[in-house]
Amino acid sequence: MREIEAESVRSIIAELAQEANFALRKDVLAALGAALKRETNVQARKILSAIIENADIANNDRLALCQDTGLPVVFVEIGQDVHISGGSLVRAINQGIQRGYTRGYLRNSIIKQPLFRGRPEFSPAIIHTEIISGEKLKLTVLPKGFGCENKSQVKMFNPTAGIEEIRKFIIGVVKNAGPDACPPFVVGVGIGGTQDYACLLAKKALLRKIVSRPSSITPCISRIEESLLKDINRLNIGPMGLGGKATCLGVTIETYPTHIAGLPVAVNISCHALRSARKVF
Amino acid sequence: MAIHAGDEIVYSGKLYTARDQAHKRLAEAITKGKKLPLDLKGKIIYYCGPTKTPKGAVIGSCGPTTSSRMDVFTPLLLKAGLKGMIGKGSRSQEVRLAIKKYKAVYYLTFAGCGALLARYVKKKRLVAYPELGPEAIYELEVSDFPLIVAIDAKGRSIYKGK
Numbered sequence: 001m002r003e004i005e006a007e008s009v010r011s012i013i014a015e016l017a018q019e020a021n022f023a024l025r026k027d028v029l030a031a032l033g034a035a036l037k038r039e040t041n042v043q044a045r046k047i048l049s050a051i052i053e054n055a056d057i058a059n060n061d062r063l064a065l066c067q068d069t070g071l072p073v074v075f076v077e078i079g080q081d082v083h084i085s086g087g088s089l090v091r092a093i094n095q096g097i098q099r100g101y102t103r104g105y106l107r108n109s110i111i112k113q114p115l116f117r118g119r120p121e122f123s124p125a126i127i128h129t130e131i132i133s134g135e136k137l138k139l140t141v142l143p144k145g146f147g148c149e150n151k152s153q154v155k156m157f158n159p160t161a162g163i164e165e166i167r168k169f170i171i172g173v174v175k176n177a178g179p180d181a182c183p184p185f186v187v188g189v190g191i192g193g194t195q196d197y198a199c200l201l202a203k204k205a206l207l208r209k210i211v212s213r214p215s216s217i218t219p220c221i222s223r224i225e226e227s228l229l230k231d232i233n234r235l236n237i238g239p240m241g242l243g244g245k246a247t248c249l250g251v252t253i254e255t256y257p258t259h260i261a262g263l264p265v266a267v268n269i270s271c272h273a274l275r276s277a278r279k280v281f
Numbered sequence: 282m283a284i285h286a287g288d289e290i291v292y293s294g295k296l297y298t299a300r301d302q303a304h305k306r307l308a309e310a311i312t313k314g315k316k317l318p319l320d321l322k323g324k325i326i327y328y329c330g331p332t333k334t335p336k337g338a339v340i341g342s343c344g345p346t347t348s349s350r351m352d353v354f355t356p357l358l359l360k361a362g363l364k365g366m367i368g369k370g371s372r373s374q375e376v377r378l379a380i381k382k383y384k385a386v387y388y389l390t391f392a393g394c395g396a397l398l399a400r401y402v403k404k405k406r407l408v409a410y411p412e413l414g415p416e417a418i419y420e421l422e423v424s425d426f427p428l429i430v431a432i433d434a435k436g437r438s439i440y441k442g443k
Contacts, residue, residue, distance in 0.1 A: 043289075043429075046289075047391060050391045050394050050397060050427075051391070051393060051394060053394075053397055054391070054393070054394035054395070054396050054397040055396075057396040057397050057400070058342070058396035061396060062335075063332075063335065063338075063341065063342050063395075063396040063399060064332045064341065064342035064395060064396065065342070065393070065395065065396060066342060066344055066393050066394075066395045066396075067329065067330060067331050067332050067341065067342040067343050067344050067346075067395040067415075068330075068344075068346065068395075069332060069342075102333075105332055105333040105334065105335040105341050106332050106333065107330065107331070107332040107333065107341070107342075107415050108333070108414050108415060109330075109415065117302065119412060119413075119414060120413070120414040120415060120416070147346065147347045147369075150347070178370070178371065179369070179370045179371050179440060180347045180348075180349055180369065180370030180371065181347070181370075182369065182392045182393040240369065240389060240391075240392050240429075241370065241371065241440065242389075242429070242439060271392075271393055272393055273393045
């Protein structure tokens with residue numbers, strides 16, 4: 001049994017919240033650089049350059065990449081042989097978010113009551129917990145902006161649906177996100193499980209590096225990712241929806257076993273400011 | 282000098298931040314004939330809710346939010362004299378026609394670039410609704426703020442088919 005102090009969780013979460021909001025993920029930055037190299041549309045090039053410059057300024061000035069510092073989504077993978085001492089794990093995570101968002105001068109974007117709104121606050125976070133074997137604690141903070149979250153969708157397909165139908169749906173979700181959700185996007189897709197689980201898979205897909213997938217493991221899925229990326233980048237939505245080749249930086253698909261009667265497909269759209277930070281301890 | 286949809290310009294002067302909740306309140310006040318906390322005549326609204334202001338800085342990260350969420354309120358604000366809006370993304374047909382009718386302009390600025398845009402803000406002053414936090418109305422004084430004309434006063438749009 002390994003003991004981990006709640007205070008360690010609090011301080012790690014506070015650091016991760018700031019890290020994620022200030023430093024654009026390296027894989028995303030690399031994909032933006034590659035998109036700029038490929039792009040021929042003059043206005044699109046200018047916008048991509050501004051996005052890259054913004055990432056540089058945010059990192060140097062310790063300023064949020066985007067004013068929408070998101071609804072923080074925290075993924076907790078906790079070993080079954082770990083014991084959290086000195087307080088509740090959930091409280092430690094929310095206090096860590098509160099601390100990180102306050103110290104980082106981030107935005108209080110969360111309202112307590114969705115229907116009656118009220119004064120915006122920094123927390124609580126959305127917390128997804130997974131019990132793993134062993135003694136490790138793995139924490140990931142994904143501040144999810146809502147311009148793109150608003151454009152995410154889920155659809156329950158018939159189990160007999162073909163891959164073309166599913167591709168059409170995914171591309172349709174991207175088209176609908178259009179200029180509003182800050183393209184170039186990263187498109188996370190969850191296929192399988194239940195309706196809620198497909199949504200979680202789609203969100204988790206955004207955590208995967210967008211540049212490469214170990215294609216030896218699931219070559220058929222990575223082929224679908226590649227072909228979707230190609231097709232989406234032919235839509236000519238472009239940066240800010242003003243046209244260009246750079247509509248999408250990456251498509252990542254996660255799958256899970258599902259029921260004989262169904263085929264849930266969820267699409268979680270991320271703006272170009274795809275932020276996440278992770279620590280294993 | 283007339284500006285056309287697609288033009289890239291820079292703006293120096295005053296902007297007023299307002300997003301969802303501030304729009305709801307302004308629209309309610311207009312409908313009920315109450316006095317507005319801000320005279321909209323000739324003003325430019327920036328759809329923006331900045332982050333907290335770091336010590337020693339003028340403003341935090343301050344990029345545009347999605348404009349279409351303001352569409353239901355916009356024609357009413359235009360009627361009250363609003364002359365410009367800055368945001369990101371497309372607008373409804375109704376908004377485009379109202380922009381034409383009231384000879385206003387809808388601009389875009391670099392979306393998802395709040396850290397970069399903070400550099401163009403020279404002053405910030407609270408105007409109304411402090412209880413809304415980041416959704417309060419602030420007066421911003423900006424210098425050479427980068428804009429792209431998305432819908433011009435003739436109703437021409439940079440977005441195809443809209």
